[in-house]
Amino acid sequence: MDIKELLDQLNHSDECSYIEAKKGSAIDRSIMETVCAFSNEPGLGGGYILLGVEEETQSLFPSYINSGVSDPDKLQLDLSSQCASMFNTAIRPQIDVENIGGKNIIKVFIPEAAEGTKPIYFQKDGLPRGAYRRIGSSDQRCTDDDLLIFFQKEETFDSSIVHDASWDDISEDSIALYRKLREKVNPYAEELQYNDKDLLYSLGCAKKIEGKYYPTHAGLLLFGSRIAHRRLLPMVRVDYIRVPGNEWVEDPDNRFTTIDMRGSLLEMVQRVFSQITDDLPKGFLLPEGELQAESVGLPSRVLREAIVNALIHRSYREHQPIQIIRYGNRLEIKNPGFSLKPEDHLGEPGSKNRNPNIAAVFHETNLAETKGSGINTMRKLMEKANLLPPTFESDHSRNTFTARLLLHHFLGTDDLEWLSGFDSYGLSENQKRGLILVKEMGAVDNSTYRQTNNIDTLRASAELRDLSKKELLSPKGKGRATYYVPGNRLNTLPQAPSTPLPELSTPPPELSTPPPGITTPPPGITRPLKARVPQEILERISQLGARVHDESLIKGIVSDMCAESYFKAAEIAELLEKREDYIKRKYLSTMIDSGELRYKFPDMLNHPEQAYISTKKITS
Template sequence: MLMQSIESSLTELHALDEHPRIEAKRASQVGSSLMQSICAFANEPGLGGGYLLLGVCEPDERHAEFWPEGVADVDKLLNEIQGNCREQFETAIPVHSQTALVEGQRLVALYVPELDAAAKPCVFRGRFDSKNKRKTGVWRRGLNGDYECSQYELEPLLLAKSGMSFEQVILPDVEWDDLDSGAIALYRQLRGRVRPQAEELQASDEEMLRALNLVKQIDGRWRPNVAGLLLLGKPLALRRLLPAVRVDYVRIQGTQWVENPEQRFATTQDFREPLLRLIVRLEATILDDMPRHFRLREGETQRSDQPLLPQKVIREAVVNALMHRDYQVNQPTLVVRYSNRLEIRNAGYSLKPTALLGEMDSQLRNPLIAAVLYDLDFAETKGTGIRTMRRLLQELGLTAPVFASHQLENQFTAVYLLHQLLGEEQLRWLQQFSHLQLTADEAKALILAAETGAVDNAALRAISDLDTLAASQTLSRLHHQRGLLVKGGAGPATYYQLAELPGLPLFPTEGRAGNDLGANTSDLGANTSDLNPNTSDLGVNTSDLPEPLRKALAALSPKARKHTLWPLILWLCALRPHNAEQLARQLNRQVVALKTGHLNPLREQQGLLQYRYPEVINHPQQAYVTSAAGRLWLAEQGIVL
C-alpha cells in the first residue's frame, strides 16, 4: 500500500490547521485517545481511512503551528499499538506505519484503513469500558474530533453491514394504504410517455411496485419501504412516518441570511408530498420567483422572457438534491432564493469527490429512488446532469454552480449565482486592488466572499482548478499578506470573510437582475410564525427569561441527563438564538460535551434545533434556534412560549 509521506502530511496539517484525515498525537504513551482515533478512522463511512502523526505536538505559547517533539522508542510504541489493535477491538484493525526524521526528530505515521462495510462497526471490547466503551464502544470522526456514537448514529453502519440502504427499510406501522393511488397513476402516466411498452405498465399496481423494489410482502400484506413512501406516499403518511422529510423554500430580500432582524424572510413555503409531485411543484415555484430577461432568437420576430437560470438547470438542481439526499438525517432540504443567487442545502455529503462532479458515472446514495427518476427522465443518466448544467450556464454567460461537500458535517450545498462571477460590476470593484496584482484565483476568492458572505477551502476549489493545499495557500495569502480576508473558525471549520475595506461600495444594487423582487410570489405563503425574528441579542442575560425557566436553570443538577437538558436548551433557543458557549454557561456544562452529547443530536438527528445561519455553517455569529418541530415538541412537553 502506498502511504502519504510524513513530510507531506505535516505540510497539509500546517496549511489547514486541522484535517479530517490527519490527526496529530504527542504519543508519549499509547493512551485511550490514540486508540479512539484508530477506531474512528476505521469506522467513518466514505472517509477512506486516515493518518495519525505520532510525535507531533499541537501549537502552544512557544510554537505557532504543529511542531515535532519526536518519539523516544519507536519499536516499543509500534508493538504496543499493534497489540492493542488485535486485542482491544472485536475485529482486528490492520494498521500500516512508516518513520521519518523531521527537524532532527523521529516521527511515526500510522495509516488506518477504512474497514469494509461488512467488517464494520469496529467496536471496543466490553472490558475496555472505562474510557472507550461508555455507550456503544463505536467511535467515529466528527467536526470536533473523535466521538463515541450513539445507538442512532450506529444504524447507518449496521444497515451498510447488512447490505441494505435506508431507502430499503420497512418502517413500523406502514401499510399499503399509506401509498397515494393518484401518485401511482401519475407514475404510470409519466412512464408511458417515456416508454409506452414498458413491462411494468402491464402489471397490477402491486406487481409493478414490487418490480421497482418499492414494496415487500410481509405476512401476506404488501408494505412499502422508505423509497416507496418517498416517491408515492400520501402527504399525511409522510408527515406521520417521516416528519422531517420536507423541502423549505425561503425568499430573502438581500444577499445574507439575516440582514434585517425585523423581517428575516420575504416569503417561506414548505413542501411535503411524494417526490413525483414535489419535483414539479418545487421547480415551478423557483421558476416563478426567478428574474427574467429579454431574449430574441436570431431570425425570430417575437420576443420571449426567459428565466435567468434555464428551466433545465433548475430541474437538474432540484432532482440532484432530492435524489442524493441522506433521508436518514432528520433535516429538511433548504432552498434559499437570495437577491443574487439560489442556494440549495441538503443533508448528505457527495459520495463522489467534488473535483469529479460532472464526470461520467454516478455514485448513488439512493439507487431505488434514482432508478425511478431515471426511468421517468427526471434525472440525467450516467452522471451527466452537472455537465449539462455547466454547459447551459456557460452558453448564457453565467457562472458555473459552486458545490461544497462537507463530509464530517454530512452536508452538501449548491450555489447558483444569478450573474457572472467576474462581471462588469465585480471587475469594477476589483479595480481598487489593482496595485496588489491579484491572481485570478485570489480575485475569485474575494468575489465569492463578497457575494455569499464567506469563502472556505471547498468553495474556492469549486470555482477554480486549485487542489486543497493550493486553495488553502491562496486564502492564507489573502489573509496574512494581503489583509483582505479575515479568518474565522479553525481546522475543517475554517472560513474567511472580507475585511473592512475602504474604497468602492461592495456592489451597487441598482440595475442588478437578481434584485428584481417583482417576480411572481403570490402563491407563496408568508409563513414565518415558526421563525423567531429577534436575533439582535445574543447575550447571556437571564433577567428577561420566564420565571419557570429561571427556576429550572437554577435548580439544574451537574449530572442532569438529556430528558432534563433538552427541554431547557430548546426553551432558551426558542426565546432567542444562543451560541454553544452561551448555552454552556447557562447550563453550566463544558462546550465540547454539550455539542457532541446534546446540540449535535438535537440538530442533526432530531431536527429540533437549527442553525441561525444554515448556509454558512462556520459563520462568526453562528447560533442555534429552535426549529418549528422543536417548538411543537416543547408544546407537547407542556412548555408554553
Template structure:
C-alpha cells in the same frame, strides 16, 4: 508506506493550518493506549472518509508552543509493534494498519495510516464492548468534526445497513400499510411512464406486481407493504406525515444576501411541501420558477421576445432531482431551498458519494438506487453521472457562474449554490478595480468577491468555488490577510473565517438588474410568525426553566432550554451564553452545542455552507422539535 498520499511534512502542515482535521490525528505516542486505539477504531469505521493518519510523536499546542509541535517518540519500533498487535487482538475484525518511522523536524515520528474497512467488515468494534441494549454506548467509535466519539445505536444504523448490502430506502417502516400508497400517484406513474415508453412491460402488470418489480414494496408475512422508497415516490401526504414526519421540502425566500439580516423579519415568504416525489418535484420547480426573476430574450431568427427565468428551467429541475435522489433519508432533516436575492441554495442531508473533484465526471454512485431508477424511467433524472455536467453547460450558455458544490462527510451535508449572476461579471470586475495595484490572481479575486457576497469566506467555501486544495486555499486567505491586508481574520484554528477589511463604501451587489425582471411571489404565504425579540417575548414556561438553571446545571435541565431557545429563533453561541447566565462560550460550545449538533442532531448551523461564518448561529432541527415534544414542550411557530 511509499504509497502514502501525503508526505509527513504535508500532514504536519495541514494540522497546523486547520488545527482539527477529520483525517489526521496527532498523539504524543508514549504508548498505544486507549486514546490511540479509539482513533484507530473511528478511522476504520467512518463511512466515506477513506481512512486516516495517526501522527505519533506530535503534540498539541500548549503554553510553550503556539501550534502543533514535534515531540518525537523514544522507541518507534516497539510502539509500531504494539499498535499492530492491538489492531489484531483488540477488535472483532483485525485492522491492517500501515506505519513507518520518519524524521520530522529533527525528531523521530511514527506515521500510521488506518484504512477504512469495507462495509462487509464493519462495524469495527472492541471485543466484548458491543451492547445492543445500550442506546447511548456501543463500544464502536466514529470520527466527528471535533475528534473521535463513541456512537449511539442510531448512529450505528447506516453502517449496519451497508453491511447487510441494503440501504435505508428499502426499509419497511413500522405500521406501514398498502393503503398508505396513493392510487392517484400510482396512476400518475403509469401515465408518465407511458409517455416515455408506451409499451414498457411493467405497465402490463397489476399495481402489486408493478410496484414489486420496481422494488417499492416488500413482501412480509404474506403481505405487500411499502418501503421507504415506495412511500417517498407514491405515498399519501398523510401517510408521509405519519411515517416519515421530517421528509418534506422547505422553500424559503430571503430578502437580501444573508440568512438573518433583519431580526424583525427573518423570512419574507415560506412554502412547505409534503407530497410524493412524483408531485413534489414539479410543484417545487413551479414555486422556484414563479419566484425567479425573468428576463426577455430575442433569439437569433425569432420574431418575438421570449420571457425566460434567469436560472434555466432545466437547471432548476436537475438541481431539485439531485437533491431528492441523493438525499440521506435516514436523517430527520427537511431539504432546505433558500432563494436569496443573489443566489439559490439547496441543502440536503447526505454528503456526495463521489469526491468533489469528480463531480461532473461520467459515472454515478447512487445512495438511493430504487428512487433513482424510477426517476430515470420517467425522464426526471439521468443515471450516467452527466447531470452536473449538463447544469454547468446550461449555466455557461446562460452567462451564469457554474454551480458551487460543498460536500461534508463529517456533517453529512451537501449544499449546492447557484449564483444569479457571473461571479466575475462586469459589476464585480469594476469593484475589483480598486485593488488593481495588488495584481490579484483569479483565486484571490474570487475570495474577495465571496466575502463581499456572503459576508465572510473560509477555507471550505473558497475551495468550493476555486477547486483549490486545503493548503492552497489557506495560503490564499493568509496572503490576503497578512500581506495584502484586505481581509480581517476572525475565529481561530478550525473556526477561522475572514471578512473584508473596512474598504471604501460601495453598494453591495444584491441580486440582478431588476429593470427587465418580473419576480413573482404571489402564491407563497407570508410568514413572520417565528420572530421573537428579547426575553420579554419568551414563553413564561421557558423563562421559568431558565431561572432554575443555577451555575452548574445538568444536561437534562440545560439541553431542553438550549433547544427551546433555538426553536424560537436561531441563536449564536454568544447569545446563548448570555441568555444562560453569562456562561463561557468556549465551554458551552465544546460541552453542549457540539454534542447537540454533531451527535444528537438536535441542532444545526444556520450557515452550513460557511461553517466559520461570523454570524454562525444554531437552529433546532425537526428531530430537535420532536425531542422537545417528547419532553412535553410545544414550540408554537
C-alpha cells in the same frame, strides 16, 4: 511517503483525509479511532498517523513542528497490541521511527481493510457505534446509512415494508403519471404491460406476502396518496422558505414565509420546481430549452437537478423535511442525510445510492441524470450562464447535505468596478471569485473556495494563504476549522493618491454653547449586554446556584433570552458566568440539534459573528 514529505504536506494543507498528526504522549482512544477510520474508509487506500508532531499556533500561519516522542519503543508496543486486540478483526500497522533534529517521530501507516472484513469496529461498542469512517480530516462515528456501504447485500431502507400501510394507500393517479413518463422514454418498456400491482412489484415498490401486496417505503414515497403521506410519513415533505435579505431571520419583525408541500415524489418534482421559479424575479428565470451564454437567469435544468438530487439522495430514516431556503442572493437546499460519496469526489462519474429503488424510477423516467453526472452538469450550466458555480456541503456529524445556488453573475459591471480597486495585487481569476464569495457571504472556507474554482485542496490552501498575506482576507479558527473573513485591505478599498487639503488659514471658531446631551445611543453603538436582557431573565439567572444540575432550567433561560434577538455564545456564557466552550458543548449544540435554537449564519457555522436565536417566535 516518508516523514519529510508528510510534514511538508501538513504545512501546506493541514491534516487531510489520509494524514493525521498526534502529539503521541500515549496511545489513547482518539488515535485508535483514527486507526479504525483509516481501515474502513472505502477507496482511501489507508492513511498515515504521525506521532511526535504538534501544531504551533502562535504564529500568523500555524505550522506543524517536530516535538518528538519520549519512549518510541513503548508507543510502538502499545499501538500494535491495541490494534491486535481492540477490534473485531486484528489490524497490522506498518510502523517506522525516524530521528529528525535529535527528536524521534513515529510514522504509522494503516492499510485499508479488505472488503470482506469491513466494517472494522471496537468490539466493546458493537455496530454501528463502534465503527468509524474518515470524512475529510476527521474521524466520524458510523451510522446505519454508513453500514449500507459495507454491507451491500443488506436490505435498503427504501425496500423495506412500511408498517400499517396497505394497497389502499397507493394513488392510481401517481401510477398513471409513472406510465406516462416511462412511455415517453421507452414506449416498448416491458413493465408497461403489467397490471398496477405487478408493476410496483417489478420496481421494488411492493412486496408480496401470502398473496397480498404491501407497499415498501419506495412504493409509498413514489406512489402513495397525500393522505397516506400525512398519516404514515408526516415529516416527509418539502418546506419552501422565503427569507428577506441574505441572512437567516435577518429582521426579527419580518422573519419568513413558508410553504409546505407533500405527496408522491414524482408529482413533487414539478410542484416544487414551479413554486420556486414562479417566485424568482423574472430576470432569473430561464425557460427550459433556451439556454444561451448571454442569458441572465438561473438555468431551469440546474434547479430541477438540485431538487431531484435532494429527493433521491435524502435519508428517509430521518424524520425531517427537506428545506429550500430562498435568500435575496441565493437558494439553499438542505436535506437530511450526508453524501455517501466523499465531498472531494462530487461531480465525478459514478454514484452511490442510499435509495436505489427510488433512484431507478427517477432514472427510468428521465427525471434524473444517470451515471452520477448531475453535479458536473450543474457546474457547467452555471458557468455557461455566467453564474458562480454551485457549492455543496456534506456534514457527516449533523447528517445533512446542503446545495447552494448563488444568484449572482460573476464579474458583472458592479463586480468589475469593485475589483478594479485591487488591480495592483495581481489577483488570479480564482482569487477574484473568492473575494466575491466573501463579499456576498461574509466568509469563505477551503471547501467552498475549492468547489467554486474546481481546484484541489492544496492549491486552494495556497491561494487563500496568499490572499491572507496581502491582507485581503483574515484567517479565523485553526486547523480543519479555518475559515476566512474580510481583511484590513478588503474592508478599506485602495484609493488613488489625492492632493492634500490646504492648511486652514484661521482656526475654527470656539463653540459658543456645548452640544446638547445625547438622549439615545447613536446608531451603530451596541447597548450594554445586560441592557439587552429582560429584567425577569436577569433575576432568574441571579437565582441560579454555582452548580446547577437541572439542564432544563438553563435551557429555558437561554431559550427565553434569545426569543427576541440574537446572542453570541460568548455573551450567553458571560451572563451565565460559565466558560464559552462549556456553554457551547453542554447547551447550545444540543439545543441546535433539537431545533430549540437556530444559527444566525447556518451556512458558515464558524462565522465570526455567529449568534443564536430561539425558534419559539419563529414557529408560533
